Amino acid sequence: MNAATPAEILAEMRTMALAARAASRQLLASATDARNQALLAAADILHERREALSEANALDMQRARENDLDSALLDRLELTPARIDDMLDGLRQVAALPDPVGAIRDMRTRPSGIRVGKMRVPLGVVGIIYESRPNVTADAASLCLKSGNAAILRGGSEALHSNTVIAAAMADGLAVAGLDGAAVQLIQTRDRAAVGALLGLEGLVDVVIPRGGRSLIERISKEARVPVIKHLDGVCHVYIDDGADPDMAVAIAVNAKTHRYGTCNTMETLLIHQKEAAQLLPSLAKAYLDAGVELRGCARTVAIVPGASLATQEDWGMEYLGPILSVCVVDDIDSAMAHIARYGSGHTEAIVTSDYLRSQRFLREVDSASVMVNASTRFADGFEYGLGAEIGISTDKLHARGPVGLEGLTSEKYVVLGEGQIRS
Amino acid sequence: MNAATPAEILAEMRTMALAARAASRQLLASATDARNQALLAAADILHERREALSEANALDMQRARENDLDSALLDRLELTPARIDDMLDGLRQVAALPDPVGAIRDMRTRPSGIRVGKMRVPLGVVGIIYESRPNVTADAASLCLKSGNAAILRGGSEALHSNTVIAAAMADGLAVAGLDGAAVQLIQTRDRAAVGALLGLEGLVDVVIPRGGRSLIERISKEARVPVIKHLDGVCHVYIDDGADPDMAVAIAVNAKTHRYGTCNTMETLLIHQKEAAQLLPSLAKAYLDAGVELRGCARTVAIVPGASLATQEDWGMEYLGPILSVCVVDDIDSAMAHIARYGSGHTEAIVTSDYLRSQRFLREVDSASVMVNASTRFADGFEYGLGAEIGISTDKLHARGPVGLEGLTSEKYVVLGEGQIRS
Numbered sequence: 001m002n003a004a005t006p007a008e009i010l011a012e013m014r015t016m017a018l019a020a021r022a023a024s025r026q027l028l029a030s031a032t033d034a035r036n037q038a039l040l041a042a043a044d045i046l047h048e049r050r051e052a053l054s055e056a057n058a059l060d061m062q063r064a065r066e067n068d069l070d071s072a073l074l075d076r077l078e079l080t081p082a083r084i085d086d087m088l089d090g091l092r093q094v095a096a097l098p099d100p101v102g103a104i105r106d107m108r109t110r111p112s113g114i115r116v117g118k119m120r121v122p123l124g125v126v127g128i129i130y131e132s133r134p135n136v137t138a139d140a141a142s143l144c145l146k147s148g149n150a151a152i153l154r155g156g157s158e159a160l161h162s163n164t165v166i167a168a169a170m171a172d173g174l175a176v177a178g179l180d181g182a183a184v185q186l187i188q189t190r191d192r193a194a195v196g197a198l199l200g201l202e203g204l205v206d207v208v209i210p211r212g213g214r215s216l217i218e219r220i221s222k223e224a225r226v227p228v229i230k231h232l233d234g235v236c237h238v239y240i241d242d243g244a245d246p247d248m249a250v251a252i253a254v255n256a257k258t259h260r261y262g263t264c265n266t267m268e269t270l271l272i273h274q275k276e277a278a279q280l281l282p283s284l285a286k287a288y289l290d291a292g293v294e295l296r297g298c299a300r301t302v303a304i305v306p307g308a309s310l311a312t313q314e315d316w317g318m319e320y321l322g323p324i325l326s327v328c329v330v331d332d333i334d335s336a337m338a339h340i341a342r343y344g345s346g347h348t349e350a351i352v353t354s355d356y357l358r359s360q361r362f363l364r365e366v367d368s369a370s371v372m373v374n375a376s377t378r379f380a381d382g383f384e385y386g387l388g389a390e391i392g393i394s395t396d397k398l399h400a401r402g403p404v405g406l407e408g409l410t411s412e413k414y415v416v417l418g419e420g421q422i423r424s
Numbered sequence: 425m426n427a428a429t430p431a432e433i434l435a436e437m438r439t440m441a442l443a444a445r446a447a448s449r450q451l452l453a454s455a456t457d458a459r460n461q462a463l464l465a466a467a468d469i470l471h472e473r474r475e476a477l478s479e480a481n482a483l484d485m486q487r488a489r490e491n492d493l494d495s496a497l498l499d500r501l502e503l504t505p506a507r508i509d510d511m512l513d514g515l516r517q518v519a520a521l522p523d524p525v526g527a528i529r530d531m532r533t534r535p536s537g538i539r540v541g542k543m544r545v546p547l548g549v550v551g552i553i554y555e556s557r558p559n560v561t562a563d564a565a566s567l568c569l570k571s572g573n574a575a576i577l578r579g580g581s582e583a584l585h586s587n588t589v590i591a592a593a594m595a596d597g598l599a600v601a602g603l604d605g606a607a608v609q610l611i612q613t614r615d616r617a618a619v620g621a622l623l624g625l626e627g628l629v630d631v632v633i634p635r636g637g638r639s640l641i642e643r644i645s646k647e648a649r650v651p652v653i654k655h656l657d658g659v660c661h662v663y664i665d666d667g668a669d670p671d672m673a674v675a676i677a678v679n680a681k682t683h684r685y686g687t688c689n690t691m692e693t694l695l696i697h698q699k700e701a702a703q704l705l706p707s708l709a710k711a712y713l714d715a716g717v718e719l720r721g722c723a724r725t726v727a728i729v730p731g732a733s734l735a736t737q738e739d740w741g742m743e744y745l746g747p748i749l750s751v752c753v754v755d756d757i758d759s760a761m762a763h764i765a766r767y768g769s770g771h772t773e774a775i776v777t778s779d780y781l782r783s784q785r786f787l788r789e790v791d792s793a794s795v796m797v798n799a800s801t802r803f804a805d806g807f808e809y810g811l812g813a814e815i816g817i818s819t820d821k822l823h824a825r826g827p828v829g830l831e832g833l834t835s836e837k838y839v840v841l842g843e844g845q846i847r848s
């Protein structure tokens with residue numbers, strides 16, 4: 001397999017995509033019950049194959065250690081019994097979610113007599129490109145299947161043995177429900193050319209969703225001829241407004257930064273109204289320094305917080321993904337929103353305020369996928385939003401913004417009901 | 425201007441896009457009334473400048489004739505008094521449409537106490553690339569403005585004098601309403617490199633919508649680094665089902681083909697159930713031949729209709745855009761849907777049927793932007809669907825499918841209303 005020529009790999013990917021398209025047509029016709037049965041059967045089958053899965057994972061882990069992969073990657077790669085349990089629970093939870101497909105909205109009668117509405121439909125064939133976590137195989141496949149899409153999965157090559165066992169259980173679950181196993185296919189070759197081939201299959205692959213670090217996503221976006229739903233930076237802001245409740249402001253600003261450092265919805269820059277800075281920044285600084293967070297501030301911040309270093313121009317656009325926070329004192333809500341428009345990444349921004357009109361302005365005028373009033377940015381998450389599960393978080397502006405759940409894996413087509421109408 | 429270097433053109437396009445972004449931020453904050461006032465003022469101003477517009481158009485026409493452009497193009501380029509009236513009416517009609525922006529749906533309280541919903545918001549900066557019709561300048565700009573987007577317009581260079589007058593009236597209308605005139609900008613250079621530069625402005629231009637022939641759209645899709653909403657082929661089908669009302673079947677099948685030949689929602693292939701072929705094809709063939717439509721059929725069709733020639737494999741995927749129709753006799757609805765899946769372009773398909781279950785199967789399983797029961801495919805149109813106006817028809821599967829109106833020029837962001845909630 002590893003010695004395949006580019007033409008062979010392209011042919012293999014085309015064959016997979018054609019099989020996925022055929023399976024996606026069957027899914028269009030499938031009952032909700034059949035798709036749910038497939039998910040539940042896959043969970044049962046995977047439970048029966050726990051031992052084989054653990055052995056496959058041990059093989060992946062051994063190989064990863066031999067290749068000197070770092071400890072963070074080894075951690076993500078490992079499937080502990082608890083993680084396998086979570087994966088099985090996840091499959092069953094997705095089965096229990098409402099079916100997004102088939103809903104019709106806004107059906108209206110037109111002067112011609114036709115009735116026109118929009119029906120929610122699957123996208124078709126979804127490619128998912130991800131890194132070392134094997135549980136993504138089950139998560140992504142189950143969300144695609146539930147929403148009536150066929151999935152082509154490309155996990156990290158270091159997880160290939162684990163992913164193969166999981167994908168086979170999904171395909172076998174489909175067979176139990178009388179559905180085409182090609183609705184869940186795993187790319188088996190480790191050759192990177194397979195990704196390039198997948199990204200070029202216009203008309204066969206309806207969307208590719210990359211999950212991983214920025215370099216992966218940029219590379220895929222650059223190369224793709226098919227549509228991509230992508231997640232770039234999370235340079236999230238909290239703005240503490242003039243007159244905000246001080247306890248609430250401190251609680252949210254501390255939680256948004258320190259709850260977890262490595263997540264995309266973590267605050268990276270704190271903006272604070274000039275009238276609140278002198279009172280709030282010292283206690284905030286103490287909380288951050290106690291938590292081990294390094295502060296980089298504007299000149300006004302540094303004047304109030306001696307422990308802060310002066311931020312450079314680059315700091316304002318940084319996604320630190322670690323215990324560093326940039327802090328900027330702003331004149332008013334307009335300055336805060338201008339700062340966000342200039343340096344933000346359109347991911348998640350929050351205002352802490354007691355003022356009604358400013359809360360409404362912030363909600364309306366801040367152009368981010370998630371905009372919050374008086375809540376921690378850490379809530380920007382599919383589970384917290386009630387999507388049941390998420391296949392990723394989009395920073396695109398078209399199609400789906402923010403956490404992408406089942407609805408983001410669907411689109412809407414027009415349906416027209418007539419009684420013989422013709423255009424005159 | 426025509427002698428500008430590529431670097432100068434890129435700099436000019438960046439400057440335009442930055443001005444558009446600033447204007448789009450102002451539009452985010454703008455009241456519905458202000459945007460409507462701008463549209464009405466633009467209509468008034470353009471009315472006052474009718475003479476200047478007619479003179480500019482005469483200049484474009486003269487130059488086009490000197491360049492030996494064909495008569496179809498000259499017809500599209502010409503702004504008759506009636507066409508100017510239509511353009512002014514169009515501006516006023518768009519002002520009268522409901523504002524799509526700001527609507528919040530599905531606001532729900534989560535277990536954490538936060539309330540989460542989705543707010544409809546403008547896309548931001550929209551590029552429109554179109555051909556010779558100058559009225560598109562007003563249509564496209566008004567739809568963008570109404571939906572809170574800044575527009576960068578690139579019309580056909582043969583219409584530059586006309587477009588300049590129209591775009592100036594739009595910008596002056598914006599000024600009357602106290603809005604930034606940079607919300608509507610026309611690319612003034614005739615240099616084609618301007619389009620390439622626009623298509624590369626990732627992060628500054630949110631979407632480009634090309635309107636025109638297939639070659640324009642393919643070139644733009646291939647080149648674009650920014651998202652594109654596009655319209656490719658309209659290979660539309662009508663399927664006459666077993667037991668369909670014969671009069672209705674004939675009326676729809678004739679209307680879908682002969683109402684207009686050059687439109688994308690015109691039927692290009694007729695599918696007919698084998699049990700209906702012998703009875704219906706002769707009268708259908710007579711109607712088509714009377715209208716001057718050439719028939720290309722499968723072997724079974726040719727056996728029934730001696731006037732039809734045998735269709736080649738290429739015919740099934742052809743968008744004739746003229747008085748030619750391919751006809752295929754199929755075994756049943758499954759064969760019909762398989763034919764559509766294989767040869768269709770996902771634009772518009774209709775079934776003529778009396779059978780409830782088959783009508784529902786067709787609606788659900790046919791993966792096209794518009795799917796119809798007992799209605800002519802010619803209804804696939806923004807005005808017929810009640811969108812008020814359309815900026816184009818999308819054959820994409822993400823974001824917007826089918827006729828794209830104001831809603832297609834918007835997206836949804838998450839809004840979160842808290843009372844101090846933090847993640848625990």
